[in-house]
Amino acid sequence: MSRLFRAVIMGPPGSGKGTISERIARGFGLQHLSSGDFVRENIAASTEAGNLAKTYIEKGLLVPDHVMTRLLLPRLEAMTRHSWILDGFPRTLAQAEALNSTCELDVVISLNIPLETLKERLSHRWIHPASRRVYNMCFNPPRVQGVDDITGEPLIQQEDDKPEALVARLRHYKDVAKPVIDLYKAKGILHTFSDTDTDHIWPYISSLLSAKIPADRLDAQRASTH
């Protein structure tokens, strides 16, 4: 059986991790794994790690490393048949080291997007809270303004997408992401993309993945998702 392909996507809030991961999932048949989704699923299922995570999220805090790794690593270990793109994890060096000891990554994509662009995007980000489907009133608007395409339910704006909260989140991202980025740079698997538009970045990411994922693996991957 061909070896699995494992990728991580990193970037500050609003950099397009979710948007690009979805394109990668559709275009290359990788499974999009979102750390935020794992956290929410565990909270909904009241698992031990989920209950712990909830106490932090309710206070608007990041979930501590030991809880995140307990929640995520077993899920990754169980992914023995499907290649994946991981979005939202690792966020800290401790998480990256724990991930290292679980699996070998093929590619890390780092998104480097100007602050003004992030502010602008997040001020137009609207979310369907139940599914976490993400819209943007300019870039990918819903079919009907203010409501989710699939359920017709109302969309909301998140408090921490407001510009005041964003600056603090960004500062925090820069501090904690730097050692993670340095680690992946040293391993020779880091690929950084800088631009103001996802549509400009996408062709470069697409050719990187086409070159990195061997054709036979790509075919097998696509066949298993269709």
Ligand SMILES: Nc1ncnc2c1ncn2[C@@H]1O[C@H](COP(=O)(O)OP(=O)(O)OP(=O)(O)O)[C@@H](O)[C@H]1O
């Ligand atoms: N790797 C992680 N480490 C710590 N906490 C995490 C991690 N991933 C997710 N969380 C927790 O889950 C919450 C939801 O995560 P999610 O990635 O959906 O949203 P977010 O942090 O607002 O991301 P973004 O704005 O970059 O899209 C986070 O606010 C955080 O509390």
Ligand SMILES: Nc1nc2c(ncn2[C@@H]2O[C@H](COP(=O)(O)OP(=O)(O)O)[C@@H](O)[C@H]2O)c(=O)[nH]1
């Ligand atoms: N205007 C604009 N908005 C974008 C672009 N790429 C993504 N977005 C939107 O910007 C917001 C943040 O993107 P998202 O994928 O959620 O970023 P994440 O926080 O890194 O996962 C969402 O509302 C996206 O629809 C882009 O190139 N231009």
